[in-house]
Every structure is written in C-alpha cells, then in structure tokens.
Amino acid sequence: MRERLSGIDRPTIVDVAKVADVSRQTVSRVLSDHPRVAPATRRRVEEAIENLGYRPNRMARALVTRTSLTFGFAAVDMRNSHFGDTCSGMQSAAREHGYYLVVTELDFDDDRGMGTLETLLTLGVDGVAFFPSFFADKEIELFAATSGCPVVMIGREAKIPNVVSIAMDEDRAADLVVGHLVDTGKRRIGILMNEMFPEVVHGRFVALQRAVTERTEVGNPPVEAGHPKIQQGRNATKKLLTKHPDVDAVIGFNDTMAMGALLACHDLGLRVPEDVAVVGYDGISFGAITNPPLTTIVQDSIGMADAAFKALLAAVQNGTPPDGEVVSWQPELLTRGST
Amino acid sequence: MRERLSGIDRPTIVDVAKVADVSRQTVSRVLSDHPRVAPATRRRVEEAIENLGYRPNRMARALVTRTSLTFGFAAVDMRNSHFGDTCSGMQSAAREHGYYLVVTELDFDDDRGMGTLETLLTLGVDGVAFFPSFFADKEIELFAATSGCPVVMIGREAKIPNVVSIAMDEDRAADLVVGHLVDTGKRRIGILMNEMFPEVVHGRFVALQRAVTERTEVGNPPVEAGHPKIQQGRNATKKLLTKHPDVDAVIGFNDTMAMGALLACHDLGLRVPEDVAVVGYDGISFGAITNPPLTTIVQDSIGMADAAFKALLAAVQNGTPPDGEVVSWQPELLTRGST
DNA sequence: TGACACGATGTGAACGTTCACACTAAGGTG
DNA sequence: CACCTTAGTGTGAACGTTCACATCGTGTCA
Numbered sequence: 260m261r262e263r264l265s266g267i268d269r270p271t272i273v274d275v276a277k278v279a280d281v282s283r284q285t286v287s288r289v290l291s292d293h294p295r296v297a298p299a300t301r302r303r304v305e306e307a308i309e310n311l312g313y314r315p316n317r318m319a320r321a322l323v324t325r326t327s328l329t330f331g332f333a334a335v336d337m338r339n340s341h342f343g344d345t346c347s348g349m350q351s352a353a354r355e356h357g358y359y360l361v362v363t364e365l366d367f368d369d370d371r372g373m374g375t376l377e378t379l380l381t382l383g384v385d386g387v388a389f390f391p392s393f394f395a396d397k398e399i400e401l402f403a404a405t406s407g408c409p410v411v412m413i414g415r416e417a418k419i420p421n422v423v424s425i426a427m428d429e430d431r432a433a434d435l436v437v438g439h440l441v442d443t444g445k446r447r448i449g450i451l452m453n454e455m456f457p458e459v460v461h462g463r464f465v466a467l468q469r470a471v472t473e474r475t476e477v478g479n480p481p482v483e484a485g486h487p488k489i490q491q492g493r494n495a496t497k498k499l500l501t502k503h504p505d506v507d508a509v510i511g512f513n514d515t516m517a518m519g520a521l522l523a524c525h526d527l528g529l530r531v532p533e534d535v536a537v538v539g540y541d542g543i544s545f546g547a548i549t550n551p552p553l554t555t556i557v558q559d560s561i562g563m564a565d566a567a568f569k570a571l572l573a574a575v576q577n578g579t580p581p582d583g584e585v586v587s588w589q590p591e592l593l594t595r596g597s598t
Numbered sequence: 599m600r601e602r603l604s605g606i607d608r609p610t611i612v613d614v615a616k617v618a619d620v621s622r623q624t625v626s627r628v629l630s631d632h633p634r635v636a637p638a639t640r641r642r643v644e645e646a647i648e649n650l651g652y653r654p655n656r657m658a659r660a661l662v663t664r665t666s667l668t669f670g671f672a673a674v675d676m677r678n679s680h681f682g683d684t685c686s687g688m689q690s691a692a693r694e695h696g697y698y699l700v701v702t703e704l705d706f707d708d709d710r711g712m713g714t715l716e717t718l719l720t721l722g723v724d725g726v727a728f729f730p731s732f733f734a735d736k737e738i739e740l741f742a743a744t745s746g747c748p749v750v751m752i753g754r755e756a757k758i759p760n761v762v763s764i765a766m767d768e769d770r771a772a773d774l775v776v777g778h779l780v781d782t783g784k785r786r787i788g789i790l791m792n793e794m795f796p797e798v799v800h801g802r803f804v805a806l807q808r809a810v811t812e813r814t815e816v817g818n819p820p821v822e823a824g825h826p827k828i829q830q831g832r833n834a835t836k837k838l839l840t841k842h843p844d845v846d847a848v849i850g851f852n853d854t855m856a857m858g859a860l861l862a863c864h865d866l867g868l869r870v871p872e873d874v875a876v877v878g879y880d881g882i883s884f885g886a887i888t889n890p891p892l893t894t895i896v897q898d899s900i901g902m903a904d905a906a907f908k909a910l911l912a913a914v915q916n917g918t919p920p921d922g923e924v925v926s927w928q929p930e931l932l933t934r935g936s937t
Numbered sequence: 938t939g940a941c942a943c944g945a946t947g948t949g950a951a952c953g954t955t956c957a958c959a960c961t962a963a964g965g966t967g
Numbered sequence: 968c969a970c971c972t973t974a975g976t977g978t979g980a981a982c983g984t985t986c987a988c989a990t991c992g993t994g995t996c997a
Contacts, residue, residue, distance in 0.1 A: 271952090272955095273953080283954080287956095295975055315953085316720065317720040319952070319954040322655075322983065324982085329721075337689070338686050339679070347677050360703075363689070363699065363701065364701075489884075522886075522887060545828075545857075545884040547828065547861075548887075548888045550888070551889075610982090620947090621948075622947090624946060626986095636945060658983035660952090661951090661983080662984055663952085663984085
C-alpha cells in the first residue's frame with residue numbers, strides 16, 4: 260500500500276475481504292444489507308469490519324454509483340445566526356432522509372461566491388442550495404445548466420429555469436412592517452439597507468419603498484446603507500437620524516442592522532419606541548434580549564430549510580431538475596418592545 | 599455514458615481531451631499547471647474546458663492522490679453564533695492555504711456525535727476538527743488511532759495521543775471572572791451549568807468551583823443546570839435565585855445562558871448589576887446589545903480556529919500525526935454593564 | 938554523423954468501490 | 968433422473984483522475 264501523507268493507512272474493502280476470507284463483493288453486500296448473504300458469512304464480515312476499523316470510502320462509492328447521498332449548502336455569513344438557523348434546519352432535514360449535508364461559507368472574494376459553488380460541485384454533491392444569492396439570474400441559470408445537479412436558491416424569488424427559489428413574500432412583509440408602524444402612529448420611516456448584495460437586496464428594498472410610499476404621506480423614505488452587521492447598522496442609523504431628524508421609525512434590512520439601530524438611538528439619547536421605533540428582519544433568537552426587545556419579521560428558517568431540502572430531494576428522486584419553481588414563504592410580524 | 603439521477607451528464611477529462619485533440623494526461627497537465635505543455639496546446643485545452651464547462655472531479659482525484667485538500671469541521675450548534683464564529687474563522691484560514699473546509703453539525707443523536715465524525719471521515723477529508731467534544735478521552739483516542747488522519751479537538755484540554763487539543767485556560771478564566779465579581783463587591787456567586795455534555799463542561803465547572811471557594815468566604819457555590827440556551831438559562835436562573843435569594847452574582851456557562859439570566863433578573867424585578875451581576879462565557883457579538891450589555895469571558899474564536907487549522911495543516915505536511923499537544927488559549931475578561 | 942539531452946505528448950495501471958454477470962451447489966418439480 | 972430455480976458467492980469492468988513510465992521528435996555538441 261502506498262503511504263498517505265498522514266502516515267496511517269486506512270483498511271479497504273479488500274482488506275476486510277481477506278480477513279473474512281470472502282470476496283470484496285460479499286463485503287460490499289454486507290455493507291449494503293443485501294439479503295442474500297449467509298448469516299455466518301455476514302457475521303464473519305462484520306467482525307472483520309469491526310476489528311479493522313474499516314470505514315467505506317464514500318468517494319470511491321460515489322464515483323461508481325454517481326450518487327453521493329450528499330447535498331451541498333453554501334451560506335454567506337456563519338456569524339449571523341440567521342444563516343446558522345437555516346443551516347441547522349437543513350442538516351436535520353438531510354439526516355432524517357439519510358442524506359449528508361456539507362456546509363460551506365460563501366466566499367465573496369472568490370468570484371463573488373461563484374468559486375465556492377464551483378468547488379462544492381467538484382466535491383460530488385447530488386444537489387446544491389445557496390443562501391442568499393449574490394448572483395444575477397443569468398449567472399445562476401448558467402450555473403444550473405452546467406452543474407449537472409439540482410439547484411435551489413434561498414432568499415430571493417426568481418423564475419430561473421432548472422432552479423427552485425425559496426423566498427419570503429417581500430411585499431407582504433413590507434406591508435406588515437410599514438402597516439404596523441403606521442398603526443402605532445409613526446409617520447416618517449427610514450430604511451437601513453444592505454449595501455453589499457444588490458441582487459439579494461433589491462426585492463426587499465423595492466417592496467419597502469412601495470409600502471412606505473403607499474402608506475405614509477411623506478412618501479419616498481430616506482435610506483442609509485451599510486454592511487448587514489451590528490456596528491454598521493449603528494453607524495448608518497446615526498447618519499440617517501442626523502440627516503433626517505424627523506424620522507420616527509427605522510426599518511433595518513436585517514436583525515443585526517436593527518440591533519445597531521437600537522444602539523444608535525441609545526447613543527443619541529433617543530427613546531425606543533417613543534422617539535424612534537425600530538424593526539428588523541429575520542427573527543433571530545437574539546432579538547429577544549435586546550433593549551427593548553426587537554420587533555421583527557420572522558422568516559421561518561427551519562421551514563425554509565426544510566423546503567430547500569425537500570426540493571433537492573424531489574429533484575433527485577424524480578430524475579428531473581426543478582423547473583423555475585418559486586416557493587413563497589409567508590412572513591410573520593413578531594411585535595416586541597421596540598415598536 | 600451512464601445517466602446520472604439528475605439527468606445531466608458532466609463532461610470528464612476524457613471529453614475535454616477529445617475536443618482538444620490531446621490525451622487525458624495533457625489535460626491533466628494543463629489543470630495542474632505543469633510547465634511542459636506547448637503554449638498552443640495549453641490554449642486549445644483551456645478553450646475546450648471553458649466550452650464544455652468542465653469541472654475536475656475532486657473525488658476521483660482524491661482517490662488516486664490520497665489527498666483531498668479538504669478538512670472536516672464538526673460543530674455542535676450552528677445556531678449559537680459562538681460556533682458560527684469559529685467555523686467562519688476556520689473557513690478563512692483554510693481558504694488562505696488552498697484548502698477547502700467541509701462543515702457539519704454534530705448530531706448528538708447519532709452515537710453522541712461520533713456518527714457524524716465517522717461520516718466526515720468517509721468523505722475523504724485530510725483532517726478533522728471538532729468543537730466541542732462530547733466524548734471521553736478513550737473514545738477520542740480510539741477514533742484518532744483508526745481515523746487515518748490528524749485530529750484536532752477544540753474546547754477542552756486533554757493530553758490524548760495523536761490529538762491536538764485547543765482550549766482556553768479555564769483556571770485563568772475562572773480567576774478572572776470570580777476575581778472581578780469579588781472586586782466589585784459580590785459575595786455570593788451562583789453558577790449556571792450546562793447539563794448536556796459532562797465531558798466538555800467538567801473543566802469549566804471545576805475551575806469555577808475552585809475559584810469561588812478560594813475567593814469567597816461562603817465557599818461552594820450554588821449551581822443550577824440547563825441546556826446552553828437563552829430560555830433554559832432563564833429558567834435555571836429563576837430556580838437558582840428562588841432557592842438562594844442571597845445570590846448576588848450569576849456566572850453563565852456561556853453567553854446564551856447568561857442572556858437568559860438577564861431576562862430572569864428582569865422577570866424577578868432585580869436590577870443588574872446592582873442586585874445581581876451577570877457574567878457569560880464566549881464573547882459572542884450579540885452580548886453587546888443586551889440590557890445591560892453582557893460582561894463576558896472572550897474566547898478568541900478566530901484565533902482558536904486559526905490554530906486548529908494550522909495544527910491540521912502542520913500534521914498533514916509533516917506526515918506525522920499530532921501528538922497529545924495542548925494549545926492553551928488565554929481568556930480575556932470583557933467588562934460591560936452587567937457587572 | 939552519431940550520441941545524447943530535453944521538450945512535448947501518450948499509455949497502462951492504480952485508487953476503492955459497485956454493477957452486471959457468471960458460477961456453483963443444493964433443493965424442488967415433473 | 969433430468970431440469971429448473973434459487974441462495975450464496977466470485978470476477979471483470981467501470982467510475983474519473985493521476986502517477987510512472989514510455990515514446991517520439993528536434994536541437995546541440997564533440
């Protein structure tokens with residue numbers, strides 16, 4: 260046997276076969292629970308497997324079966340627990356169905372994340388989900404066409420051939436948020452946008468702008484942008500409130516930006532929600548422990564993760580790639596102290 | 599070509615070779631930037647690759663080279679951003695060095711997580727890190743011995759053959775926490791323990807118990823246990839404060855439990871930090887936005903992630919498995935409003 | 938001009954596994 | 968008793984790639 264770099268050699272199916280005094284195929288049959296193996300033989304093989312500490316090589320297996328029972332999931336920012344939630348949800352779904360989930364963080368510097376997806380493919384996954392999408396529809400279409408496996412996009416609605424997209428109904432969410440703010444007497448609503456990913460962000464922005472324009476007399480909302488993080492949300496809010504002192508409500512692109520907004524209000528000596536109301540998007544668990552607790556649009560991450568997995572599974576099982584399907588998810592407004 | 603389940607067939611190196619009118623080896627040489635390829639040939643091959651949308655099959659490659667340039671990372675709870683931080687840190691480190699990181703969530707129900715590790719191995723990773731460890735030293739030793747690749751454990755110090763363990767200096771952390779509480783006039787310190795993973799938890803518990811006993815007259819601290827989550831921390835704190843009304847400081851096993859403690863104090867009408875001080879462990883970013891902001895022991899997740907990656911890399915490059923090395927990480931106390 | 942180096946390319950084997958098929962022995966059926 | 972079935976097992980080929988080696992020109996030097 261050739262040496263591995265690490266110096267230790269793992270036993271192969273042939274090693275097991277030798278020890279159990281059978282052929283590799285018989286070992287393979289034991290591994291896959293084939294019925295036609297004599298009980299005594301099976302026992303001998305199992306013993307050999309146990310003694311040698313044999314583990315089947317999934318890569319070799321995938322090579323010949325052309326199926327790895329593995330899906331890939333690429334998410335943008337593991338530090339934001341919203342993505343962690345979704346990732347965790349997909350893991351559970353995958354496990355339940357005998358699949359394995361390989362998670363990877365989208366590396367924006369590697370061709371805006373496309374490099375990460377490419378590498379995921381080379382790993383031999385049976386399907387790919389990504390969340391969210393930095394890419395233009397055309398790019399995704401091309402990727403899906405050449406990927407050779409089903410592709411699911413989470414976080415943005417888009418009718419793209421061979422791609423299932425799973426996203427929240429942004430119009431409904433915007434109506435919920437803005438409606439609630441107006442109902443509680445707010446009149447001048449500002450928006451904190453995510454400056455990073457125009458493709459992802461656009462839908463939410465348009466929906467919010469529409470809702471604000473429709474429901475307030477003042478019309479077009481003032482906007483400030485920053486990275487979707489706490490500190491950047493804080494800075495953006497300060498700018499927003501300084502430029503527009505009449506703003507009495509701030510909508511954050513996501514919960515972390517909204518958390519930054521809470522801090523900014525505190526910095527500026529403004530009371531929340533009396534002087535300025537704050538709303539976020541996502542519904543991450545840490546929203547419950549802010550001061551005051553954060554009102555937010557809850558995206559059912561587990562549900563969406565589950566849907567993403569099911570879409571991949573269905574595509575694999577039916578042998579047909581998914582087809583421009585859009586799964587729309589209903590948002591819920593979780594009202595807490597910040598409004 | 600046989601059909602894949604998904605119905606689309608990916609081009610192979612042979613397809614590329616045919617189109618470029620060369621042999622597979624020449625294509626392989628182009629892929630690996632071998633110097634002895636004629637410029638014209640190289641161009642022809644690159645064109646063919648581009649046109650066909652060819653992507654090398656990492657599994658086939660790994661099979662023959664016995665190296666996948668991939669490390670596996672298994673973490674317990676993606677929803678807790680502490681693990682997300684570490685995971686993100688390892689990803690960056692891996693990418694910097696041309697490695698790919700495959701992340702997976704430890705499934706406690708699958709042989710207490712050992713099943714997850716086993717599956718990770720079958721994926722053909724060149725090394726494995728896990729965080730934290732639910733396993734007994736003997737189990738880990740056995741796993742490392744048969745894994746055939748370097749193993750790194752994050753989150754607990756342990757001298758185990760062929761395993762590098764990376765952990766915070768728990769004694770120092772406990773001294774920092776308890777010292778700080780005593781310095782600010784606290785005398786009766788309660789502890790919120792993690793009831794889930796005795797193996798991980800033990801070290802921190804012992805250290806805290808020692809520090810409290812050493813530094814307060816009252817001696818042995820009252821303890822309440824729960825899962826390391828916000829709600830369970832809240833419940834545990836209520837129990838603790840009800841049973842022991844004299845407690846004037848609560849140390850949470852991690853930040854999420856401590857966040858629960860903040861909520862519990864609020865529920866009980868106790869002022870933080872005047873009536874009860876609260877400290878957490880981990881230093882997750884959301885600790886900045888609690889009310890009041892959470893004092894916490896900061897574990898340098900990025901640094902530890904980096905160290906974990908470097909340990910794996912070194913082991914792979916030196917061809918020798920790591921050897922019971924313990925990398926001790928210095929904790930820092932981040933003092934904020936909750937103490 | 939022969940010997941030789943070297944650049945450029947191709948070929949067989951191997952990695953660890955499963956698939957398709959072949960084979961043997963035992964048992965049942967007419 | 969010849970025939971067929973079936974349980975149990977083994978063998979060659981293939982998956983997509985790289986490694987080690989072989990081959991074939993072309994140019995250089997004595």
